Amino acid sequence: MGANKLPHGGELQELYLSAADASAEKLAARDWPSWDLTPHQLCDLELLLNGAFSPLDGYHSRADYDAVVSGMRLVNGVLWPIPITLDVTDAFAAQLSAGRRIALRDPEGVLVATLEVGDIWSPDKAVEAQNVYGTTDTAHPGVYQLLNNTHSVYVGGQLRGVEPPMHYDFKHLRNTPREVRERFRKLGWRRVVAFQTRNPLHRAHQELTLRAAHEAEANLLIHPVVGMTRPGDIDHYTRVRCYEQIIKHYPEQTSMLSLLPLAMRMAGPREALWHAIIRKNYGCTHLIVGRDHAGPGKDSNGKDFYGPYDAQDLLRQHEVELDISMVPFRLMAYVENRAQYVLIDETNDDDNVLHISGTELRRRLQEGLEIPDWFSYPEIVAELQRTHPPRHRQGFTVFFTGLSGSGKSTIANALMNKLMEIGGRQVSLLDGDIVRKNLSSELGFSKEHRDLNIERIGFVASEIAKHGGIALCAPIAPYARTRRTVRETVTSAGGGFVEVHVATPLEVCESRDRKGLYAKARAGIISEFTGISDPYEVPETPEVRIDTSEITPDLAAHRILVKLEGLGYIR
Known part of the structure; x- marks a missing residue:
């Protein structure tokens, strides 16, 4: 078992150009098509460039992609369980052809890398989901990301790194595979057990990691993920501060903390193999693998996506080939x-x-x-x-959704007054019509524009909730995917989220029709009108469901207030 041996038997594959070549690349890239990387893509790119994804030298070709999806191996036979691709829009792909160069930029427009285009194709995402995740159920966050937030075209090709993505936080803990390996060498660590985590560590974790290191006669690398984890996880800033505290309680010179900017897929068994390959590239000889490692929980029917020991079983089959030993996570009490x-x-x-x-x-x-x-x-x-203060001190969002004329705005206004009467927090009402006028006046009513309008509302709500305020949102929000995106935007910023479905029947809403919109939709004057010529996707599990044909706005607002109290958001 060798810490310096790589799982694929080759060299650590860093992809950065020399300083002189990088300067020349920056000049040339001014004339190339430019793609702004998403946070998910930026995580993948960083680990491609620094060698954590060795032996990859870029994004998968179509042949490698097909081989990985179907059989967990590259075309050359090297074990690789997760497809690594650059997804782009149809419009951007139309500019590309094999051999063309692309500039890849971070959200601030900084050139991070360039890509020489190889293959361009439209994948069958349902097949990818079924093979990689074992399901097409969008209750799985990786499947949801793939089917709803991944662009329609994949681009493969070879990368050239211009400069590492910039991180302004915890710079002393952000080490490349080569830097971690060099640290191990200087310390004389020949056997190292890695611990993968996306949660804060407590005393039970400390005990099990110490025991694992002792049993493996190895030193310990605490290697938490600080890229993209599961929606709803504690933010990485809080977690890293917790890691910095707990590392002080380990015996001196036995343990090390370093951060991994990985975009997790929550792919269970395949992800366990992926984590092992990555940790081997970082110089580790052992990996602690837990019960339901990298599992996302339960599916839409309440059943676990993966068996409790599926990840351990799959890694055990390949640990000799990967030259990394699995240490099973053992429950401590x-x-x-x-x-x-x-x-x-x-x-x-x-x-x-x-x-x-x-x-x-x-x-x-x-x-x-x-x-x-x-x-x-x-x-x-x-x-x-x-x-993470108590809920009664947190900001939160109440998100109303329902047909036009269902009573969303009226109830939201009544609730706003009741909350302001209670006092203690600022309350902001983001009504659909007001937002359209002040935030989204340039948007039309196509599905794309309606989604964008709702996402803007979600962003504003998340900022209000993040700073301890209350955001009341009252758009129609007809699509389930967009509502889920808003929920994740708000909760990932640390705010609470309460969805209220104003389930007033269509015929009641149409009878109210104060603006004459339904009449115009029936006459064909207004196209793509929700409930008439465009669907409304009914929420399956809202926190509150109200029919204003049965109760008054005052009573409806009171019911929501009681729910907020029951959830702990108000006292």
Whole structure:
């Protein structure tokens, strides 16, 4: 088992040009088509350029893509379980041809890399989802990202790195594979066990990682993901501050913390293989693999997407080929009468086993309840409490959706007045018509423009909630995908989200028709009108569902207020 050996048997594949060549590339790239990378794409590109995705020297060709999707191997036989492609729009792809060069830029317009175009194709995303994720259920966040937020055309080709993506945070912890390997060499670490995480670490995690390192006779690399994780996860800034606190409680010179800017796919077994390849490229000899490693939870029918040990089983099949050993994640429990953590399968009937689940931890944070010292270190608890205050001190969004004339704006206005009467937080009403006038006046009513309008509302709401305010949004928002995007935008910014479906029947809405819109839609004067010539996708699981043909706006607002109180957002 060698820390310097790579899983594919080749060299670490860094793709950066020399300083002189990079300067020349910048000049030449001024005349090339330019693509602004999404956050997801920027994560992939950084790990392609710095060698974490060795042996890849760019984005998959179509042949490699097909081989990876169907059989987890490149055309040359090298094991690679996750397709790495650059997705672009049809309009951008129309400018391209094989051999043409593309400038790849970050959100600020900085040239990060260039791409010599190889293949251009439109993938069958349903096949990719089924093979890579084992499902086409959009309750899976990776499948949802693929089917709804990935552009329609893939581009393969060879990359040339111009300069690394810029990070202004935690620069002392952002190390490339070569830098991590050099650190291991200087410290004399020949055996290193990596721990993959996307959550804060508590005492049980410390105990299991120490035990894993001891059993493997290895040093420990805490290697958390700080790129794209699962929607709803704690932000990486908070998590890294927690990691910096817990690393102080490990024995000196036994452990190291470094950050991984990975865009996770939550692909379960395939992702476990991917994580092993990446960690081997970073110089590790062992990887801790947990129960349901990189699993996204349950599907639309309430069943787990993957079996609890599927990831361990798949990695065990390939660990010799990858030259990296799996260390199974073993559950630890705090035994009060022994005053220590022990393996859960080593407890007996006389033991008083204490446990706090992730759900229970979130509840305690939301309600401002005590989190005991046996569970986590006080400084970590304080950090979590500082950035995740109780719900009654958080900002949140109430997002109304329903047909035109359903009563959304009326209820939202009534709720705004009730919340302002209570006081304590600023309240902003983002009514559909007002937003159209002041924020989206240049947009039409095509599906693309309606989606963009709703996404703008979601962005503004997320900023309001992030700073502790209350945002009341009252657009029609007819499409489920866009509503989910808004929910993720708000919650990822740290705000709460409550969806209210104003489920007033179409015939009632049409009878109200104060603006004459339904009459014009029936006459064909207005095209793509929701409920008449364009569909309204009914929310499946809103927090509140109200029919204003049955109750008054005042009572409807009161019902929402009671729900907010029950959820802990107001007192």
